Amino acid sequence: MDHLFTVDGCSATPVPPTALAAEGLFERQHLQEWVIAHPAVLGDEVLVITSEFDRWADTDGVPAWDRLDILGLDATGRLVVVELKRGTADRDVHLQAITYAALVSRFDLDTLAQAHRDFLKGRGESLDLETCRQRLLEHVDGDWSPELLQRPRQVIIAADFPKQVTHTMVWLSEMNLDIDLIQAGLWKVQDQLVVGFTKLYPTPEVEEFTLAPARNEAKAAAQKLEERSGARKAVHVIVEAGLLPDGTRIRLVPRHGATETIREAIHVWMGEDSSRGAATWTNGSANQLTWEADGRRYSPTGLAKHIFTSVTGRKADGIQGTTWWDVDTNHVPDTVDPDDWAALAGLSLVRLAKQLSGSGKDWTTLHSLLASLPSGRWTTYGDVAIAVGSAALPVGTHLSTCGQCPNPWRVLNAAGQVSAGFKWSDPTRTDSPADLLAAEGVSFDTGTADPSTRLPLETLKNLLDD
Numbered sequence: 496m497d498h499l500f501t502v503d504g505c506s507a508t509p510v511p512p513t514a515l516a517a518e519g520l521f522e523r524q525h526l527q528e529w530v531i532a533h534p535a536v537l538g539d540e541v542l543v544i545t546s547e548f549d550r551w552a553d554t555d556g557v558p559a560w561d562r563l564d565i566l567g568l569d570a571t572g573r574l575v576v577v578e579l580k581r582g583t584a585d586r587d588v589h590l591q592a593i594t595y596a597a598l599v600s601r602f603d604l605d606t607l608a609q610a611h612r613d614f615l616k617g618r619g620e621s622l623d624l625e626t627c628r629q630r631l632l633e634h635v636d637g638d639w640s641p642e643l644l645q646r647p648r649q650v651i652i653a654a655d656f657p658k659q660v661t662h663t664m665v666w667l668s669e670m671n672l673d674i675d676l677i678q679a680g681l682w683k684v685q686d687q688l689v690v691g692f693t694k695l696y697p698t699p700e701v702e703e704f705t706l707a708p709a710r711n712e713a714k715a716a717a718q719k720l721e722e723r724s725g726a727r728k729a730v731h732v733i734v735e736a737g738l739l740p741d742g743t744r745i746r747l748v749p750r751h752g753a754t755e756t757i758r759e760a761i762h763v764w765m766g767e768d769s770s771r772g773a774a775t776w777t778n779g780s781a782n783q784l785t786w787e788a789d790g791r792r793y794s795p796t797g798l799a800k801h802i803f804t805s806v807t808g809r810k811a812d813g814i815q816g817t818t819w820w821d822v823d824t825n826h827v828p829d830t831v832d833p834d835d836w837a838a839l840a841g842l843s844l845v846r847l848a849k850q851l852s853g854s855g856k857d858w859t860t861l862h863s864l865l866a867s868l869p870s871g872r873w874t875t876y877g878d879v880a881i882a883v884g885s886a887a888l889p890v891g892t893h894l895s896t897c898g899q900c901p902n903p904w905r906v907l908n909a910a911g912q913v914s915a916g917f918k919w920s921d922p923t924r925t926d927s928p929a930d931l932l933a934a935e936g937v938s939f940d941t942g943t944a945d946p947s948t949r950l951p952l953e954t955l956k957n958l959l960d961d
Contacts, residue, residue: 581679747802818844
């Protein structure tokens with residue numbers, strides 16, 4: 496973040512940057528603790544395993560003096576090695592990160608569980624070794640992979656980076672080594688310190704157009720990582736968008752990673768017990784599917800692999816489970832409009848995620864827009880979603896569960912009718928949105944609002960700018 500301003504109406508005043516050292520803040524006591532408390536700085540769904548780790552030795556058994564700042568584990572099953580600098584990074588900081596990555600690449604599950612137990616103990620949380628092992632296993636989406644542990648991702652966080660480091664990062668990335676550079680900026684706003692973390696490299700454009708081709712040519716471990724990352728991204732998008740309400744029925748349609756013969760065998764196997772092909776969705780960071788066959792929770796990929804192995808007796812490899820699961824549109828949740836729900840027929844989780852890419856939960860903007868809807872006019876879930884950068888179903892689900900949305904009765908379905916999923920947050924209310932709109936002057940013909948009183952989409956967008 497290069498520029499920060501305080502805003503008072505149309506006036507913006509620059510906030511001068513400061514530095515950790517100038518404010519008496521330290522690398523270990525402060526910067527490190529901020530990252531541990533908020534591991535999202537390191538990427539999606541990173542579990543901090545340990546910090547200040549120094550319990551390793553060389554081949555002669557002599558302890559090494561190197562101290563790893565933070566070690567994490569992401570949901571794809573890769574270790575995350577974090578190096579922190581409160582000021583400008585040293586010119587050889589990347590060598591430190593590579594050294595730590597090489598050291599931890601030989602760690603196994605037992606080593607990591609031990610380190611996690613010791614880390615938690617030092618922070619007043621006492622867990623036994625087996626519980627720590629289970630925590631690590633459950634954090635990973637899919638089977639535990641020693642191959643992926645050998646390919647740690649590295650993150651260097653500093654106030655600034657010399658050109659020698661940034662130039663080297665570009666080359667190392669092209670050589671298929673993953674190192675992220677994150678800049679930590681500090682400002683003082685009215686005696687309140689504000690810290691910001693900005694990913695300098697690689698940017699999304701670099702990852703997509705420069706690094707992705709190289710990674711596609713990597714060996715099997717890199718391919719497995721890409722598949723898992725894609726699955727995690729799809730699930731993350733759906734959860735963040737709030738598309739699928741808890742309890743949504745999901746049905747099995749085997750696709751990616753299974754031959755036609757295996758797919759036919761799975762369909763026969765499902766025919767023997769209908770519960771084998773059904774699951775229910777629960778929003779969360781892990782294990783979103785509850786399988787009806789055994790009542791246990793799995794990730795989409797984890798359950799697809801379990802089913803593959805159950806039918807074939809072989810280990811599943813290279814399966815992207817988000818392609819295996821479709822929304823069961825025969826079962827409509829109470830909080831959604833049936834017409835909107837029917838539009839999801841035949842879509843797998845990964846295809847839903849692609850449709851929703853960029854959608855989010857900016858409900859502050861939504862509330863602002865709803866508050867500005869004029870009396871005697873109505874709009875649709877779809878138009879509201881376009882205006883706030885979301886999708887119709889998440890908007891409808893939020894309106895039915897929020898309890899604080901202003902003017903919810905002025906939002907109808909695409910046909911200009913009250914959504915079948917609409918409900919008041921106050922269960923004692925007996926009036927309908929149509930009653931309120933009629934009182935405002937909107938006429939209804941057999942349950943359909945007068946189209947001349949519908950707000951055009953452009954007018955809706957302009958309300959946000961006013």
